[in-house]
Amino acid sequence: MKVFDTWESEIRGYSRAYPTVFQSASNARQVDEDGRSYIDFFGGAGVLNFGHNNPSMKQAVIDFIQADGVAHSLDMATTVKRAFIEAFAAIILEPRNMHYKMQFMGPTGTNAVEAALKLARRVTGRRNVVAFSHGFHGMTLGSLACTANSYFRKAAGVPLENVIRLPYETATGGGIDCLKEFHCSLADPSSGIEPPAAFVVEAIQAEGGVHVASKEWLHAVQRLARDTGALFIIDDIQAGCGRTGSYFSFDGMGLDPDIITLAKGIGGFGTPLAMNLNKPEHDQHWSPGEHTGTFRGQGISFVAGREALRYFMDDTFMGNVRDKGERMRAFLQGIAEKHSGRGFDVRGSGMMQAIDIGDGATAKAIATACFESGLLIGPCGSGGRVLKLIPPLTIPDDDLNEGLSLLAKAVDTLLEAV
Numbered sequence: 001m002k003v004f005d006t007w008e009s010e011i012r013g014y015s016r017a018y019p020t021v022f023q024s025a026s027n028a029r030q031v032d033e034d035g036r037s038y039i040d041f042f043g044g045a046g047v048l049n050f051g052h053n054n055p056s057m058k059q060a061v062i063d064f065i066q067a068d069g070v071a072h073s074l075d076m077a078t079t080v081k082r083a084f085i086e087a088f089a090a091i092i093l094e095p096r097n098m099h100y101k102m103q104f105m106g107p108t109g110t111n112a113v114e115a116a117l118k119l120a121r122r123v124t125g126r127r128n129v130v131a132f133s134h135g136f137h138g139m140t141l142g143s144l145a146c147t148a149n150s151y152f153r154k155a156a157g158v159p160l161e162n163v164i165r166l167p168y169e170t171a172t173g174g175g176i177d178c179l180k181e182f183h184c185s186l187a188d189p190s191s192g193i194e195p196p197a198a199f200v201v202e203a204i205q206a207e208g209g210v211h212v213a214s215k216e217w218l219h220a221v222q223r224l225a226r227d228t229g230a231l232f233i234i235d236d237i238q239a240g241c242g243r244t245g246s247y248f249s250f251d252g253m254g255l256d257p258d259i260i261t262l263a264k265g266i267g268g269f270g271t272p273l274a275m276n277l278n279k280p281e282h283d284q285h286w287s288p289g290e291h292t293g294t295f296r297g298q299g300i301s302f303v304a305g306r307e308a309l310r311y312f313m314d315d316t317f318m319g320n321v322r323d324k325g326e327r328m329r330a331f332l333q334g335i336a337e338k339h340s341g342r343g344f345d346v347r348g349s350g351m352m353q354a355i356d357i358g359d360g361a362t363a364k365a366i367a368t369a370c371f372e373s374g375l376l377i378g379p380c381g382s383g384g385r386v387l388k389l390i391p392p393l394t395i396p397d398d399d400l401n402e403g404l405s406l407l408a409k410a411v412d413t414l415l416e417a418v
């Protein structure tokens with residue numbers, strides 16, 4: 001680790017939590033330079049939905065490179081981009097009767113959120129957007145203004161403006177009544193609140209601590225957006241791409257977002273890609289090249305991302321994800337019941353499951369004990385009090401079971417010691 005300590009910025013985070021040098025990775029396992037194998041319940045923070053070095057993606061990427069495919073093309077038309085767009089339309093959009101334009105931008109989630117905010121402001125001619133407590137939307141200034149966590153916000157060094165914060169459904173003061181009150185304020189020309197350009201929301205808050213919104217509340221947010229002339233944006237960057245047991249985290253809820261932001265898992269292989277789905281009537285407000293980015297769409301990500309879409313051609317894979325998610329949830333409930341005096345809370349959807357330990361120091365100590373016993377797991381939420389489990393969706397049963405046992409052992413050992 002000496003090279004990293006000497007030369008790499010103090011900003012590094014995960015290499016402190018997992019102090020080893022990883023050399024190789026396959027599906028839900030990462031192996032370090034000493035040959036120690038770790039089960040991955042972290043999944044690249046939602047990037048590696050289809051596992052490390054997914055075999056079909058790996059082969060497709062090797063074939064692509066060997067054939068001198070176009071790896072970088074800004075937003076020029078390429079055969080691999082066409083194949084991805086065609087597959088996304090045929091496998092994801094058309095069966096859901098969803099009509100959207102696909103916009104590629106710089107390949108990270110925060111780029112997708114920035115583009116969505118810019119488009120909403122352009123369409124409505126308004127400035128403010130509504131974002132929710134515990135929300136996480138990225139680190140660049142526009143999306144950071146929407147991100148709630150004060151640790152990240154403080155690092156901005158400039159005021160983070162043009163965002164109105166409302167409590168998320170599950171936060172104190174949140175719920176449909178709160179949305180109704182906000183609606184009344186917007187209707188009152190003397191409330192001092194300007195009508196917003198957009199409401200930006202995660203159907204399941206991932207980094208914010210795995211808070212799951214109800215269908216009713218999400219519909220109330222959508223209605224409020226429609227009634228007040230604002231756009232309804234769902235940020236599905238972490239919860240989308242199959243994580244919850246359906247392609248979109250809000251599938252089956254009858255919602256109709258104006259913009260959907262996607263990134264992380266959409267590139268399939270761990271190479272970056274971000275894509276917004278814009279309703280065509282909003283998308284037409286863009287002029288060519290107005291929101292650029294040198295890395296708008298990567299050949300390798302298109303190739304791997306196209307392979308990833310094969311998992312969604314029928315419901316077999318997603319059914320499997322829902323089953324595994326149920327098992328994860330039941331296991332975590334078992335931990336919570338065993339330590340019932342501690343008030344642990346289990347939350348999640350599909351294969352994003354979490355146990356809220358109640359305080360960040362204990363959660364961190366559990367995560368450290370997990371690492372020492374060969375399991376990678378990441379804390380999230382206020383003060384890092386929530387242990388979030390997001391293994392690759394392709395994790396073999398044996399690894400899933402072993403990882404869950406390691407977590408249970410770490411909790412038992414830690415709590416006995418406290």
Ligand SMILES: Cc1ncc(COP(=O)(O)O)c(C=O)c1O
Binds near residue numbers: 045113238263264
């Ligand atoms: C819901 C959500 N939106 C946006 C982002 C930002 O994505 P990126 O880190 O790729 O910029 C994240 C990252 O965790 C996220 O979870």
